[in-house]
Amino acid sequence: MKRVLSILLTAVLLITTATFASASTPAVMPAAETQTAGGEPATDSKAQALAKDETVYVTLNADGSMASMYVVNHLETPADGVYTDYGNYTDIQNLTDSQEPTVKGDEISFTRSKSEKGLYYQGTPVSGALPFTYEFKYALDGKAMDPQELIGKSGKVEITIKVHPNPDAKPYFAENYLSQIQLPLNLDVCSKISAPGATTVIVGRTATLAYMAMAGREGEYHLSFEAKDFSMDAISITCSYFDINSFMDVDTQEIKDAVGQMSDATGQLYDGTIQLKKGLTALSGGLDQLAHGAAQAKDGAGALTGGIDEYTNAVNALSDGCGDITAAVNSFAEQGEKMLSYYREIKARVEEALSYVRELIATLVPEEYQQEAMELLQKAEDQLASVDQKINGLSDGIHQLVGGIRSLNDGLTQLKANSGQLQEGAAQMREGLTALSSGLDQISSQSAAIPSEVQKLADGQHLLHEGIGESSSYLDQFDFLEKSEEGSTPVSFVSDKIVPNSVQFVIQTPALTKETPKEEVQEEVEDKNFFDRLWDLFR
Structure with a gap:
């Protein structure tokens, strides 16, 4: 039963997180550029109800410790007026146009004209805890090794991944969020792959191993492979709210009673x-x-x-x-x-x-x-x-x-x-x-x-x-399938003063590849709309 449900949940997460899994390391967002059409500040100062989505981008070190974090907020702007969001940030950047927000304490206000595309802005939160903490350990031929030292070496590579519920996370995230970990292995570099408990998807010359940690549960995964001139792209991790009842009608209590x-x-x-x-x-x-x-x-x-x-x-x-x-x-x-x-x-x-x-x-x-x-x-x-x-x-x-x-x-x-x-x-x-x-x-x-x-x-x-x-x-691990109305109400990652539509986490480790000369980033001359900017985030 555990295996069947794990496969089901992994398959669903592979579908729901495909966009996040394909993202590159979310380093620095592009600076705000020339204001696009439809982004002119509105003259109407009427306060509007806030509807927003939050995406938390996190960069981990190779061992799983925290490196950096920022939040991208999407505000819906269905009418002219003032849209006020809340959150304590050390840095705020408008990703849609050049308009600067009005910041008073934890209030971030934008006076916006009606737009179907809404407004995107990012900020570096002062604090915040992920639903899970992660630990990655590497070994070569049975000897523990720093992941950076593995680059370019050959032999049997072993990777241990440990996932722990974060005691500092808000209860909503701790109790309702699943985590999916995806490791891309280049089949030209890796062979004889052994990954118990992983769901494997092969596209071209890349085998992506997916592991899933359920809400509030610890996980420990071991994989090994023979490497020749070792290198590995970034490990991608997503954390998102998951309700299996939206896909299938599952009465875990009835199952528990029957099993009892x-x-x-x-x-x-x-x-x-x-x-x-x-x-x-x-x-x-x-x-x-x-x-x-x-x-x-x-x-x-x-x-x-x-x-x-x-x-x-x-x-x-x-x-x-x-x-x-x-x-x-x-x-x-x-x-x-x-x-x-x-x-x-x-x-x-x-x-x-x-x-x-x-x-x-x-x-x-x-x-x-x-x-x-x-x-x-x-x-x-x-x-x-x-x-x-x-x-x-x-x-x-x-x-x-x-x-x-x-x-x-x-x-x-x-x-x-x-x-x-x-x-x-x-x-x-x-x-x-x-x-x-x-x-x-x-x-x-x-x-x-x-x-x-x-x-x-x-x-x-x-x-x-x-x-x-x-x-x-094992069924106790699926207690999250039964959610109360209160438990299904989204909670903001950055502030308790607002209720967002959704919150998701996109996490990556650095790629373990040989360094290449950095290309200087030249400012784009052409004018880009929001979707061009958003697409740049995942290139």
């Missing part, structure tokens, strides 16, 4: 990115733990698969053994059934025998022994009933045992079938855990690099935030 919002947003974005980095770092650690746990789960799945294999083998062996047991129990059950059948036959015969004995006791045993015999017979029957009950219980137990063994065999058969599926599932689980562990290892490895990449993003955002902050500080 951008700065806040980028700051928040940076803080958010740092938080994201912290979260990603924690996530990376969690993924490491998860990957480690998955690796342990994979190892556990291997052990589980081995255990399931052992379990399956045991179930198969148990199922095979249970089959043998089932066969044996079935054989035992068959034998038991046979024994029960034999027992039932014996029981029937015993019951028949006991019934026969009961009849014998009733018929053959004496009556006094029948009761005892019957009691013994009853005991035998009771024992038979008891044996029968136990035999029945044994039969039920055998049936239950056979049923249990068969159920166990069926369960083992089903378990054997299911253990195959369990073994297959365990193998699939192990494969899944292996793939999961591998994937988590890869994710963990890649996620470990993410925080550093996010940090790079954060670093870029931080640089962006700083850049926006820096651009905001």
Whole structure:
């Protein structure tokens, strides 16, 4: 943004100051000559309102210190009458004709006839401060050197230009005036020109380097070039009021507000990115733990698969053994059934025998022994009933045992079938855990690099935030773009009693060239009008 605005302002100043840039050293103005037509003093002594423009011509020494100064005033004379200007001068010269002004203290009065061309006069002010002060330093091949000693030498020439706001200048000039510095370099003398920050315009064999110092701002510029038989024409400087709003509508406060919002947003974005980095770092650690746990789960799945294999083998062996047991129990059950059948036959015969004995006791045993015999017979029957009950219980137990063994065999058969599926599932689980562990290892490895990449993003955002902050500080340099009505009212360089239309400064340093014999100035015989005289100033 700074570069764009600097180029814009420089381009505008190149246009607005083209006349001043082409001026030669403003030494001594030509003396007033024969009065021209239309310049006769008016007989009407009516005081007229003053409308004027001021041009301050300044000659600097080669190092930038003040050498001389004078002011050329242009008064508009739209009607006959007395025009009174103000200013403290040590010397006053009428540049339009030979009429002498009436000077009383700081009042300079001219009684003039109506003229569209107006009146030009110059004076040497008693005091006055430029908007800026200037300092020029020269060096040859890295060694500081007086600029006059550089003339005619060859080597690498370095020039440093320092511009400072003048604390003694009137606030109007300090706050509203820009300065443009133009260095003309002869391309037949200078080569390999390096001038960072300069705007360069080449016309013919002359490269003009232009630098700009904004109102109230310091500037330091460095340029270098290879010189052969060094010489350089005068450095030209102009200072003039500048209002960019006359060229474009610029609301610097709106831009500042937008830049401030951008700065806040980028700051928040940076803080958010740092938080994201912290979260990603924690996530990376969690993924490491998860990957480690998955690796342990994979190892556990291997052990589980081995255990399931052992379990399956045991179930198969148990199922095979249970089959043998089932066969044996079935054989035992068959034998038991046979024994029960034999027992039932014996029981029937015993019951028949006991019934026969009961009849014998009733018929053959004496009556006094029948009761005892019957009691013994009853005991035998009771024992038979008891044996029968136990035999029945044994039969039920055998049936239950056979049923249990068969159920166990069926369960083992089903378990054997299911253990195959369990073994297959365990193998699939192990494969899944292996793939999961591998994937988590890869994710963990890649996620470990993410925080550093996010940090790079954060670093870029931080640089962006700083850049926006820096651009905001650059915008402060353009506070002069916003001017109040009071700040836009011109102020006279020579007096606070008048308000001029405009004030501009034309400044030059001496040319660094070999001295040539001075030609004697001969008085012009021909009569010159004002524009001829004015043109002479810039020849």
